[in-house]
Every structure is written in structure tokens, then in C-alpha cells.
Amino acid sequence: MRAFQFVEWQKPPELREVPVPEPGPGQVLVKVAGAGACHSDLHLMQAPGPAPGDGTTLPFTLGHENAGRVETLGPGVTGFAPGDPVIVYGPWGCGVCANCREGRENYCQTTGGLGGGLGGHDGGMAEYLLVPASRFLIPLGTLDPRQAAPLSDAGLTSYHAVKRSLHLLGPGSIAVVIGAGGLGQMAIQILRALSAATTVVAVDTAADKLEIAKRVGADEALLSGDQAVTRIKDMTRRQGTERFTPAGASGPFGPVR
Structure with missing residues (x-):
């Protein structure tokens, strides 16, 4: 072969x-x-x-x-x-x-x-x-x-990160996904399927990725920067959020870099 x-x-x-x-x-x-x-x-x-x-x-x-x-x-x-x-x-x-x-x-x-x-x-x-x-x-x-x-690694990495935070994502909670590339897009879909989070926010530096994030389930898509920070603090009444960060996520084979 x-x-x-x-x-x-x-x-x-x-x-x-x-x-x-x-x-x-x-x-x-x-x-x-x-x-x-x-x-x-x-x-x-x-x-x-x-x-x-x-x-x-x-x-x-x-x-x-x-x-x-x-x-x-x-x-x-x-x-x-x-x-x-x-x-x-x-x-x-x-x-x-x-x-x-x-x-x-x-x-x-x-x-x-x-x-x-x-x-x-x-x-x-x-x-x-x-x-x-x-x-x-x-x-x-x-x-x-x-x-x-790809679900066996890319999908599983996002699942692993979301699963560890599910107990914090009750009704009315807000989840912020930082990085809306492949892993982030999967995380948004997994959050929608598994969590009770009322609002899912995607943050990225690329407008095209944010467009995809909206299509796969994000309620809001924000360009990274000070305005995004201000918007998120306003949404959460400065009480904090749960974040999925692909760049620091731990996948099935170890940390994602």
C-alpha cells in the first residue's frame, strides 16, 4: 500500500x-x-x-x-x-x-x-x-x-476545553471564544450543543473568520481590541466571563500552540 x-x-x-x-x-x-x-x-x-x-x-x-x-x-x-x-x-x-x-x-x-x-x-x-x-x-x-x-483532534481539542467549563456555563452566562479559526469555530458549535450559555461571543483579528463565527452560532462577533474589551465588560456587567482560547487550549495530544 x-x-x-x-x-x-x-x-x-x-x-x-x-x-x-x-x-x-x-x-x-x-x-x-x-x-x-x-x-x-x-x-x-x-x-x-x-x-x-x-x-x-x-x-x-x-x-x-x-x-x-x-x-x-x-x-x-x-x-x-x-x-x-x-x-x-x-x-x-x-x-x-x-x-x-x-x-x-x-x-x-x-x-x-x-x-x-x-x-x-x-x-x-x-x-x-x-x-x-x-x-x-x-x-x-x-x-x-x-x-x-478532523474531529478526532481538532474537534476533540475544542470539546475538551468546553467540557471543562460546562459547570460554569449555566443559563444567562456568556462564553467568549477568543480566536475564531478552525478550533474556535468548532468550540462555538460545541458550546451551542452542550452548554446552557445564553450568549456566545467570538473575538478575532480577522473579519472573514468572524463572519463564519456568526454563521456557525456566535451571537456577537467582535474585532480584537479595546472596543471588544469594553463591549464584553458591558455585556457581563464587569462580572467576568468564561473563555475558550484556542492558542492556550489543551488538545488530546497536549497543549495547542
Whole structure:
């Protein structure tokens, strides 16, 4: 099969021919329908080498935002059948450390929560992806895997940030989303779907992004600056707001920079 692989530090990836992996016990082979390109991929390509203590080995296939259809089930796998549309949860934890047992595999104490496409594990920028355990698969139902793939990181990052503030976003509250790019736009939609916030405000330096923010659910869209600060203070009667800030958000693979 063809795979887009990271072969050498600070060198462009290469499209290479590699064997189709065979799923072992508990593993699932997914035929990839969509693989997102994340800014983390660019950071990785620009790095001079692995971080101290990081055992990343090359080459490996890029792509940690993946969705597709189940191709083959390894021995012992239940709950899925060939052809099922699935999205792949990105952070692959060990499953047995304290964090993993609490359902926080993105903070795995053994693997660091790095999954396919990161840390030396083959990802989904290939025709097939070997998923190490069926618990990393989420059924998609009628959602198109090609459109769903970025939700496994970009969508999950915004969800993670919003989820941590839901207890503060009761009826009558105001949520201010600072940064209305891809993550911010997803955050606005998630706020609308999950929170009881009465008003969602988007703040950005780009007018075109603010236009999109209004279309996806923001009640107000403000250009960043002193006037935006004044407007928000007036709206909240200077009592404070809850903020989702993409530039400082913690995603499934760690802080977003």
C-alpha cells in the first residue's frame, strides 16, 4: 500500500510503498477514508530530532486524525464488523496506568498518549491503518468518515476545553471564544450543543473568520481590541466571563500552540 512517511528529521515526508499490516489479537485494520493534516505534523517535520527521552524512531506514517471503515478484525475483537464506519481516537494509552483507568488515555503515564502518526507509530496517511485496540474506535453511524476525520483532534481539542467549563456555563452566562479559526469555530458549535450559555461571543483579528463565527452560532462577533474589551465588560456587567482560547487550549495530544 502507499503511505506518506516521515523518513528523516527536517526533511519532507515521502510517499512510499509499504506492506499492508496484519491485525493481531485485539487489533483492528481500518481502511482509511479520511486523514486530517494537523499543525502538529508541521511542528514534527521542523523539529531537529526527537525530544530528550523520546524514543521516536523513523520512518513512520504520518496522520493522527483518522476515520474510515473496518477492514479486518484481529482475533478476539467483538462489537465491530467489516464495513463499519469508524473514527479513530488519537491518543493511544497503555490502558492500565492510573490515568488510562480513569479514561484519560491522552495523559497516559506510559506512552504519553501519543498514537498513530506521532511518536513513531504508523498513522493514517496511508491506505490502511492498524489500530492497536478496538477501544480506540468510535462508531460513526451515518456521518461521512471523510468529513469526520478532523474531529478526532481538532474537534476533540475544542470539546475538551468546553467540557471543562460546562459547570460554569449555566443559563444567562456568556462564553467568549477568543480566536475564531478552525478550533474556535468548532468550540462555538460545541458550546451551542452542550452548554446552557445564553450568549456566545467570538473575538478575532480577522473579519472573514468572524463572519463564519456568526454563521456557525456566535451571537456577537467582535474585532480584537479595546472596543471588544469594553463591549464584553458591558455585556457581563464587569462580572467576568468564561473563555475558550484556542492558542492556550489543551488538545488530546497536549497543549495547542
